[in-house]
Amino acid sequence: MRDAHPYRECSDPLHGEGPAVEAREVSVVRDGKTALEGITFELDPGGLLAVVGPNGAGKTTLLQVLSGTLAPSSGEVRIFGHRPARHICIAYLPQRLGVDFRFPVAVRDVVMMGRTGLLGPLRRPRGRDRERVAEALALVGITALARRPIDRLSGGEQQRMFIARAIAQEARVLLLDEPLAGLDAPAQEGILGLLGRLRAEQITSIVALHELDLAQAHFPLALLLNVRAIGLGPPGEVFAPGRLREAYGTGLRIFQTPSGPVALSDTCCEGGDHDHR
Amino acid sequence: MVRALLAAAVVGATCAVVGTYVVLQGMAFFGDALAHSILPGVAVGYLVHRGNRGPILLWALGAAILASLGIGAVGHRGRFREDTAIGIVFAGMFALGIALISTVRGYAVDLAHFLFGNVLSVTPTDLVLTGGIGAAVVLTVILFYKEFLVVSFDPTFAQTLRLRTGLFRYLLLLLIAVTVVISLKAVGVALVLAMLITPPATAYLLTRRMGRMMALAAVFGILSGVVGLYLSFYAGIASGAAIVLVATALFVLALIFAPRRGLLAHRRRAA
Numbered sequence: 001m002r003d004a005h006p007y008r009e010c011s012d013p014l015h016g017e018g019p020a021v022e023a024r025e026v027s028v029v030r031d032g033k034t035a036l037e038g039i040t041f042e043l044d045p046g047g048l049l050a051v052v053g054p055n056g057a058g059k060t061t062l063l064q065v066l067s068g069t070l071a072p073s074s075g076e077v078r079i080f081g082h083r084p085a086r087h088i089c090i091a092y093l094p095q096r097l098g099v100d101f102r103f104p105v106a107v108r109d110v111v112m113m114g115r116t117g118l119l120g121p122l123r124r125p126r127g128r129d130r131e132r133v134a135e136a137l138a139l140v141g142i143t144a145l146a147r148r149p150i151d152r153l154s155g156g157e158q159q160r161m162f163i164a165r166a167i168a169q170e171a172r173v174l175l176l177d178e179p180l181a182g183l184d185a186p187a188q189e190g191i192l193g194l195l196g197r198l199r200a201e202q203i204t205s206i207v208a209l210h211e212l213d214l215a216q217a218h219f220p221l222a223l224l225l226n227v228r229a230i231g232l233g234p235p236g237e238v239f240a241p242g243r244l245r246e247a248y249g250t251g252l253r254i255f256q257t258p259s260g261p262v263a264l265s266d267t268c269c270e271g272g273d274h275d276h277r
Numbered sequence: 278m279v280r281a282l283l284a285a286a287v288v289g290a291t292c293a294v295v296g297t298y299v300v301l302q303g304m305a306f307f308g309d310a311l312a313h314s315i316l317p318g319v320a321v322g323y324l325v326h327r328g329n330r331g332p333i334l335l336w337a338l339g340a341a342i343l344a345s346l347g348i349g350a351v352g353h354r355g356r357f358r359e360d361t362a363i364g365i366v367f368a369g370m371f372a373l374g375i376a377l378i379s380t381v382r383g384y385a386v387d388l389a390h391f392l393f394g395n396v397l398s399v400t401p402t403d404l405v406l407t408g409g410i411g412a413a414v415v416l417t418v419i420l421f422y423k424e425f426l427v428v429s430f431d432p433t434f435a436q437t438l439r440l441r442t443g444l445f446r447y448l449l450l451l452l453i454a455v456t457v458v459i460s461l462k463a464v465g466v467a468l469v470l471a472m473l474i475t476p477p478a479t480a481y482l483l484t485r486r487m488g489r490m491m492a493l494a495a496v497f498g499i500l501s502g503v504v505g506l507y508l509s510f511y512a513g514i515a516s517g518a519a520i521v522l523v524a525t526a527l528f529v530l531a532l533i534f535a536p537r538r539g540l541l542a543h544r545r546r547a548a
Contacts, residue, residue: 069436085439092437099431103301104485113427117438122420149485169438 018081020045020173020204021066026075028061035061037228038075043206043221045172048199050215050235051208053225054248059208060095062225063175066206067092079173087173088117091166093159095177095208101151107161108146111136114168129168136167139201140194156187163194167203174198174205180214192218212239278510284399284407285502285520288463289472291411293480293498294418295456296473297491298449300481302429305474306360307348310367312457312469314344316374319391319461324377334406334458341454344370394465394517396506407459414452414459418491425449426487463502464517471521472498479528482535497527 019042028036036058043049051059064070066077068084069092079087091114114136115129137143140160145153153161159179166174180188192214195205209215215222216235224231224238226247231238241254299308318340322333344366352362378388390398399407418425428435428445435442453473460469480493505520512519533540 067437068439069433088438090437092433094433097431098433100301103430104481104487104490105426105430106486109487110430113423113430113434116423116427116440119423121424124423151485165434 019043019078020047020080021206022078023062023066024076024078026062026065026072026077028058028065028070029073030061034227036065036072039225039229040075041223041229041232043204045204046199046202047204047221048195048219049206050219050222051206051225052210052212052215052222052247053230054252057226057247059225060177063092063094063177063206063208066090066173067175089170089172090175091169091171091173092175093162093166093177093179095181097158097162101153101158103150106147106149107142107153107164108133108137110150110161111164111168114165114170118170132170133164133168136164139167139197140164141190154187156183156190159183159187159191160194163191163198167198167201172203174203176205176207178208178210180209180211188214212244215239278397280399280401280404281396281516282503282506284404285396285463285506285516286499287404287408287411288460289476289498289500289502289520290495291414291456291498292460292469292472293476293494294415294491295452296498297477297480297487297494298418298425298429299453299473300477304453305470306363308453308457308473309470310348310363311341311344311454312466313367313374314370315340315454315458315461316391316466317370317377318343318374319466320374320377324381334410337458337461338454340370341458342451345450345454390465391461392465392467393515394461394463394468396463396509396516396520399462403462407462410455410459414456417448417452421445421448422488464520468517468521471524472501475521475524475528476501479524479531482528482531482538497524501527 021041021043023039023041026036026039027034039062041049051062053059061070065072066079066084067090068077068079068087071085077084079090084090111133112125112129115125115132119125119129134143134146137146140163142157142160142164145157145161150158150161163174163176179191183191188211195207195218198205207219216239219235221233222231222235222238223229224243224247230247231240231243244252244254296308299305315337318337319333321340322336325336326332347366347370348359348362351357351365352359356362357365374391375388378391424435424440424445427438428440428442429449432442435445456473457469460472464472476497477490477494479497480490483493484490501520501524505523506516508514508523509516509519514522531539536542
């Protein structure tokens with residue numbers, strides 16, 4: 001049985017205008033250790049949520065649970081009212097992409113992989129699929145790279161390619177784990193701008209990141225995480241010194257400046273190595 | 278001779294198509310181990326059925342599947358690194374095969390046939406079996422082309438597309454095992470690996486498109502089979518060795534002269 005009938009579209013007339021992503025009391029215990037405890041939140045379609053917290057806070061675990069690749073120990077996740085493991089419209093980009101960039105494929109081939117689930121078995125891509133790939137490449141701004149082999153892409157171009165693949169997949173929920181790590185400032189700004197454009201397309205994005213300043217500047221909502229949810233709301237409210245200290249403990253220094261508190265995290269740049277060769 | 282040529286061409290093409298995934302997934306050692314592990318299956322089949330070919334293929338396939346499962350069991354949950362698990366199973370089964378064959382009189386000759394192949398001894402039944410199975414293997418790879426591509430390129434992504442990643446992985450292992458088994462007569466246990474990885478590696482030097490790599494690999498595989506067989510016939514070289522030497526020569530040519538990734542191109546760019 002081939003996964004019964006994965007939902008092709010993340011919208012269900014029976015559920016009307018419900019939230020895109022719902023987590024209810026989600027907990028994960030791994031190897032006897034609690035990785036996540038009692039996480040509850042809702043996100044409307046087109047929502048953009050930053051997940052921040054120190055290393056080991058459970059950011060990656062949360063994204064895995066939301067993507068349906070990891071079952072929670074207790075609690076539940078609903079994507080447009082259904083269990084995530086049955087959706088094919090969730091795109092998840094792990095921090096450590098299990099991808100070999102020496103693979104003999106060009107950018108447009110990787111983006112075309114997004115059509116695999118929609119096509120189903122034994123069907124080959126047709127004109128409409130190629131159109132969707134071209135649209136996705138244009139939306140993320142890498143049309144010029146369509147024919148380039150993937151071993152000749154920069155870190156930012158790689159991220160854009162995988163986001164284009166998510167668009168070709170017709171994903172409604174995008175889960176990105178540290179997409180900005182290892183990118184220079186212009187590339188980071190480029191990806192953040194792209195997330196804003198995806199929002200306009202009603203794509204719901206949840207992004208794990210370390211950069212508190214970028215979370216504050218570019219995200220309407222933030223979830224401050226350290227196994228438990230320490231704060232959820234607009235970043236300006238969530239990133240209060242007391243809460244940050246609770247999340248980061250001694251791994252964080254907070255300075256009071258005339259324009260408000262500045263937090264310095266000493267765990268910021270872990271995982272910055274994005275050289276896949 | 279015509280039969281031998283056809284068999285060599287079929288084996289060259291099938292090995293190259295399946296071998297493309299062996300190369301891209303870094304499974305060369307696994308492929309070699311699988312080839313050597315089928316020896317006890319061949320020996321048992323030979324002892325039980327004598328000249329009858331069909332059942333021997335099934336015994337060989339059984340041994341290959343047993344070896345795959347054995348490797349999985351030894352390396353279960355990272356008890357050992359995978360190459361250690363592969364090595365233990367591979368050497369053990371290979372030794373068992375030699376032990377079984379050595380119980381038969383005149384074993385030196387027969388063992389050499391299994392190890393290094395003898396494509397000139399291919400019978401009409403052999404050819405039909407090899408051709409039919411080879412075609413089925415290639416057809417499977419073509420039918421599930423996009424699924425195999427996604428599962429091997431990005432397993433996590435395949436999982437979020439809710440593809441049966443485990444199923445496709447086992448299917449790939451099965452295809453490798455079947456391919457190794459039908460290549461037995463043409464190139465033998467010891468040299469199958471070369472047919473699996475050398476033509477795809479040659480193709481990889483010349484293209485960065487998956488489909489083209491597979492097609493080119495098949496061309497090189499067929500060419501190696503046919504030219505190698507002529508070489509073996511006119512120069513009096515063992516057929517399996519001649520086929521592999523031609524494949525290797527093609528690889529060396531590509532390594533030197535490939536327009537972008539060849540050694541000469543590198544030098545020109547450095548200069």
